[in-house]
Amino acid sequence: MTTSEKSLDAEALRARVADVLAAHDPATTDRLAFLRARFDAGLAWVHFPVGLGGLDAPRELQSVVDAEFAAAGAPDNNPRRIGIGLGMAAPTILKFGSEELKQRLLRPLWTGEEVWCQLFSEPGAGSDLAALATRAVRDEDGWIVNGQKVWTSSAHTAQWAILVTRTDPDVPKHRGMTYFVLDMTQPGVEVRPLRQITGEAEFNEVFLTDARIPDAQRLGEVGAGWQVAQTTLMNERVAIGGNAQPREGGMVGKVAETWRDRPELRTPELRDRLVKLWAEAEAFRLAGSRLRQQLAVGQPGPEGSGMKLAFATVAQQLAALELEILDEDALRYDEWSMRRPELVDFTGRDAGYRYLRSKGNSIEGGTSEVLRNIIAERVLGLPSEPRTDKDVAWKDLPR
Structure with missing residues (x-):
């Protein structure tokens, strides 16, 4: 690492972004060519090593880079579509992969060429x-x-x-x-x-x-697959539960929008429940911001399990509340079809879809029951549950 790379700050990164924009005008450059150029300039993951999409810069400076590109109208890599690669595969490959694997896999992973x-x-x-x-x-x-x-x-x-x-x-x-x-x-x-x-x-x-x-x-x-998998799982739970959201972003925003658009359906009891969930969603959003600040100086820990658990709980309660606000209109579900979607779209679909799909939030990325055990043992320091199979060969376990 050179001295200049060690001393990178926000202004230095803004200058690098300006250089990429000057050489690759987003208005005229092919989207994929632009993303490749951004990666090669070290502005994909600024905290990754030089040559692998980064500059060995502090992780918290990524937001500076993202904001500069967004303000210039530059294309992004559609992170929701490639979330598993970005949030789970990439950090695991970086930590445990050979140099050859890193060079082969990380660039097309980040640009979205390979899902x-x-x-x-x-x-x-x-x-x-x-x-x-x-x-x-x-x-x-x-x-x-x-x-x-x-x-x-x-x-x-x-x-x-x-x-x-x-x-x-x-x-x-x-x-x-x-x-x-x-x-x-x-x-x-x-x-x-x-x-x-x-x-x-x-x-x-x-x-x-x-x-x-x-x-x-x-x-x-x-x-050593279990140890490697822990890196993936910790990053997965942060990726699911710790995404950056604006105020009233995601599910809570859709429910608040329904509440404002349908005044004839309001009751004092529903209002009290909405206010309570709005406050919980805001606390969850701010906690996610704090978690990302902690990530900027280290690796994900068990705290990500708490974020994922909170995300699942609040999302399911909000989806259920929206159905109650809509009353009989909530029974409409016009999109029942056998489709193979690339993305889960919570905000662009109707309330019936959101309610049904939210049921999976407490299963995917670690069940809520398992996450509570992780929080109890690794965050709160409570005694672990008795495990009678710890020293038994896998082939001898009942199945």
Whole structure:
């Protein structure tokens, strides 16, 4: 790292943004070409290393860069569409990937050229990820993987996946796992839709049949997949629960809009509930801002579990309140169709969709029950629950 890179401040970053804008006018430059140029200038993730989309700058300066590009009308990388890659895959690849993997994967991940999905949960290992059974067996050419994953968002559009497997069934479950990146377009990978209560198939189940993975696509040491996965999971919960929102952003804004637009439906009891939830949503938003400030000087910790838990709870209560405000109009749900959406759209859909889809908030990204255990043990310091399977080989566990 050069001296100038060590001493980067907000003004220096604004000057770098100005240089990119001068060389690549957003009004005339192809969107993808612009995003690639931004990445190559180190203005994608400013806290990432030089050459990998960053400048080794303080993380909190990212907001300066984003604001400058937004003010100039520059295109963004559609972060909602590629949230799994940005929020989960990228920090894990940066920490555990080889230099070759970082160079190959991070740029198209950030520009959105390659969408990512997460192959963690299984039919018999949802809340207890360490119980997973998908096997990876080593041979002279790498690894052969067989198994089934479930609840996989974006698998139908993904080029790459982060994948946790069982590589040693003869040791306790947390010690026999290994983490890979998987090419979703290769032979042996089958994606099937899972139709949800909304009528859509946003999630998928994925079947792996003799899928081959080169050892060069392994993240971390063999058998250390649990430790690698913790980096992913901590970042996932921050990505779901800690996103930046303006005041009345997201679900609370839609419910407040409904309240203002339909005065004939108001009652004192509904007003009191809305005010209470509005205050909770605002406290949650401000806590998220504080969490992002903490992230600027370190790695995500268990506090992200609290944010994700609060997000799920408030979102579900707001969705239910909106239905009560709308009364019989809430029964309308005109978009029941088998679609394969790329994005979950809470604010652009009707109240019926928001209510149904919010039910998944307390499952995805870690169930609320598991998150409460994490908060109790790792934040509050309470005794952990008794675990009788800690020292039992995975192959000997009842299933």
